[in-house]
Amino acid sequence: MEYIRVLLVEGNPTDSSALQDMLRACPGVEWHIERLATLAQCLARLDAQEFDVLLLDLDLPDGRGLNALTKVQARAPAAPIVVLLGEDDFELSVRAVRTGAQDGLVKAHLDGRQLLRAIRHAIARRAGGHRPVSVAELALHDGKEGRPAWLAVRGIVYDVTGSRMWRNGVHVRKHAAGTDLGDGLGAAPHGEDVLARFPVVGELVPERTKAQRIVALLERLHLHPISVHFPQACSILAAVFATAFAAGGDRSFDTTSWHLLLAAFAATPAAIATGLFDWRVTYQANRTPVFVAKIALSSVLALLVSACFAWRLLDPDVLAARTPASWMYLALLLALVPAAVALGRLGGRIVFPE
CATH class of the missing domain: 1.20.120 (Four Helix Bundle (Hemerythrin (Met), subunit A))
Structure with missing residues (x-):
């Protein structure tokens, strides 16, 4: 059973209840959810920092937009943050991610699976320390001849060396370590719930053309x-x-x-x-x-x-x-x-x- 501690900072009680219901409906995950209603409460709570991910609404009674995000980041720079938007504000979502949030989600368009995926990716990216991993470096970790076994899914590089399912860099004669399995989990040898248990090496940096x-x-x-x-x-x-x-x-x-x-x-x-x-x-x-x-x-x-x-x-x-x-x-x-x-x-x- 996967265990995730969430600090939910949401000023709207209805939205807060809906978000918690979404999370608790996700199978295979045990949640510890602490809900705060204001930015001031959040900033005071961050000193303890006993959580895995922070869900931050950007329309709080005492803090809105990027100003709220930057205040939280200043107090807890290492915290994985997923921002929540009350409306479909694409510009704010892009700016929030560029400011340092791991993801930006519109509450009106959100479901439990999407929220869980964003939380897992936020935790994984922060755990990997944003270490860039090139395609060439990934290929060197193919699990053969005693080498570590890495694989990339959705841009995150996992170290699956400790998995008994990988033998000589191959998983059930189908998936090879040292490769990028892309965005589709249909190509992945494990679901996201299983991949989340492996150590995160960093983020895959795809090779780019000159253009x-x-x-x-x-x-x-x-x-x-x-x-x-x-x-x-x-x-x-x-x-x-x-x-x-x-x-x-x-x-x-x-x-x-x-x-x-x-x-x-x-x-x-x-x-x-x-x-x-x-x-x-x-x-x-x-x-x-x-x-x-x-x-x-x-x-x-x-x-x-x-x-x-x-x-x-x-x-x-x-x-x-x-x-x-x-x-x-x-x-x-x-x-x-x-x-x-x-x-x-x-x-x-x-x-x-x-």
């Missing part, structure tokens, strides 16, 4: 957070200086506005390209409402910048002429401000989800 290595490098450079600020800031400042020229008549303000508009126009393609790259690579092109809105608003801002740029390029004195067209041009420039601000707020919701 995949380049993509990973570009992702680590964080090009979009760098490039996106230029068109947004320059667009807003172009409108500000144009307004100052219209109010005071200082021609240097008009010239500065034009230069800022030129910079915004030049920087927009890079901002859009890097944004689409991040969306496809980091967020798997997930079409959540915030991403759909951000892509749509990016297109609007790009069109506004292009229209202002083309108008000013074709008529350099459009603002100085003080004609009805001048005020139409100024109004078009001023439309850049709310578009850029709204786009920045959407970006903030992705980077700092609550």
Whole structure:
């Protein structure tokens, strides 16, 4: 019988009862579940740290979002944490995992099997210390000629050397040690309940192609957070200086506005390209409402910048002429401000989800 100690931090009594019922319905596992209702109770309890996994709701009465997660991690950096989300917030789930949580689960879509799998993987990954294991290193531990027997399932490398079911690196003439059995447990010689009893070596690092290595490098450079600020800031400042020229008549303000508009126009393609790259690579092109809105608003801002740029390029004195067209041009420039601000707020919701 597998024994797992769970510290459940859930502010909603109904959700807490449902989660506990899910776990207790899982066969072959004996649970010790301690439930806390607030972040303050959790932080006070972490000093003892007598649990195997922490289930943390990110919508507690006294702590929400990544702020709650980082406070828990600061108090218990070695604790395996699975975060629980009240709604289908893909951005928050991704950020939570990147911040250090082992997994992010939406309570409304959760069942006992999925929750048990997440708990086992969280414990296994933390037990393995996130040690990277290459495919080549895994192959060397094939259980033959006295060598240790390792195998990988769902990205986790287990040491099954002590199992009597493995003889000379082979399990029932079907499965070979030193190999990756992939994501399907149908290919695994043991169920997850059995694999969880073996020592965890670390996490399998799959071999990547040159193209995949380049993509990973570009992702680590964080090009979009760098490039996106230029068109947004320059667009807003172009409108500000144009307004100052219209109010005071200082021609240097008009010239500065034009230069800022030129910079915004030049920087927009890079901002859009890097944004689409991040969306496809980091967020798997997930079409959540915030991403759909951000892509749509990016297109609007790009069109506004292009229209202002083309108008000013074709008529350099459009603002100085003080004609009805001048005020139409100024109004078009001023439309850049709310578009850029709204786009920045959407970006903030992705980077700092609550």
